Amino acid sequence: MGVRSCPSLPGPSKDLTDRYFLPYLLPNDETENDRLDVLHEMCLQVLHRKLYLGPIKSPQRVINLATGTGIWAIDFSDKHPQAEVIGCDLSLIQPTLVPPNVNFLVDDIESEWTYERDTFDFIHARFLAVSIRDFSKLIKQCYLFVKPGGWVEFQDWDGHPVSEDGSLNGTALQRYYDEVFDAFETAGCEVRPGIKLEEWFRGAGFVNIHVENFLVSYGVWPKNKHLKKVGAWCQSQAEANGYEGFALAALTRYRNWTRKEVMLLASVARADGRRHDIHSLFNL
Template identity: 40%
Template sequence: METSSNTDDSSVTDFSDVGGSPNTPNTSLRPLPSIGEQSFCEGRHYHRYRPGRYLLPNDQVEQDREEVKHFMLLELTNGAHFLAPIDAAHLHKVLDLGTGTGTWAIEVADRYPAATITGIDLSLIQPDWSPPNVKFFVDDIEDEWVSGNNFDLIHARHVFPLIKEPATLTRRAFEHLAPGGWLELQDLSHLVCCDDETMTLDYPIAQLFDRITEAWGTFGADLRVGPKLEDMLRTAGFVNVETRAYKIPIGSWPHDTKGRELGLSFRVVIQMALSALCGAIATVEGWSEEDRNVLTARCDEALEDNSVHAYMHCYFVVGQKPVA
């Protein structure tokens, strides 16, 4: 198994103005039933709009997992929702690609009441009520965008590894930004690393992510696109491009409090996804139910083993559209 000895900053500088504001009145979101329909498989339900674009469920279990991931990244960034150096006075229009549960968009809307936040996703799983300055739409971000132009910030989290043409999406984001606007991508590497000798080649969690990367690759996605994002932004014309790679432990093995909290959160994130991830692998590789159950059990056991000092990188990549 490949290991990494990269070292990262122990803390994150919050480049954003994260001054809070009181909660604002909410407005109703009225979903369209035709694109809100679900399909079911093994007790889990999936979106039916553009089926196959996203291979994980969108049910309550998956939504709860997304909330844990949201908490985990806020813990990682010391509460910053984005790292792009945007002054609050210049933040007017924000687009959140693959908004999921909409929590990021809603919290940013609360913090920046003068800004308009637009969240788009394949699934209608956002709350029925939201602040008046946030709107949600069902759309496929790999199609031509109809959500507007001249955005000051376009944000995408856990999105680029799941799409087929990330370079095209990067260029599209460039076109829809206002001059001087920023694109920020936040993505896990999906490569399990270790800086000491505690992780063996047959570590189940590493094997899990190797196999899910291969399985997703059959659909044209690259789960390990994170290290390539900086070059994509530069090629698309972005300037002031910067990448920060932060380590997220897997499990509670770190000695420091923040590391343990991050590791516990990430362990929960993986545990909640195990069934669906192993199911995706089994479907692609033609596994029997026994094969699937064996991998699930091995991963469950490995996640409780704090003798293995495994971690995964999370990449934060920002780039600015030139002013002129």
């Protein structure tokens, strides 16, 4: 999260039908939409019901990048009725009945932006891992289009799980992430953006940069009540077709796995995820 040192809302950057997209390797269906909404609730649990951490006060123009189902943008617009909120995504999957101050656009955030410079008070993005090819370029664009004194906040993963006691080592769950992330990296996707965000923000010119790290447990094994609740939501989103959906395209297209092999890996990884003796953690 960083602040930039010190007209009308525009539409999409380009006619998307004229663009060539590198393949999007995650699902885009109702099951995935449900998973994204579960992920939203998990994030609210992690942040103790906060939608964002930036010290914004009375934002007038806000953009939510890769808005997905639009749930964050809708919640934000409810809390800030004075703000004009844009949610942009490659797919128009958001609901049609929304607050009057939110507008959803089909747009590719990795293309050149044609919004007015210095137009947004707050730019928010969340969970872009494996979906963005060039985070550095994207964050530089955020710098150009946020107002001087405005804030940009990214929330993202170090996608590789860890275990402080070594209980993840050698498990099917570890193999799942090793295999899948190797395929994503072959496809040119960034799987560990969280640990690089500070570097990218500084390179873009932001000042007053704040980095916060949150542990997200997988499953209900922690004794800590907060981590246990977060872990339950994390497990829920992964089991909502997350294992198969996350792995299928990447492994079949970039590692020549068969569908049956992917489904088997997903099945044994899911079983490991339910074990209380494997203490998996993610850094958000």
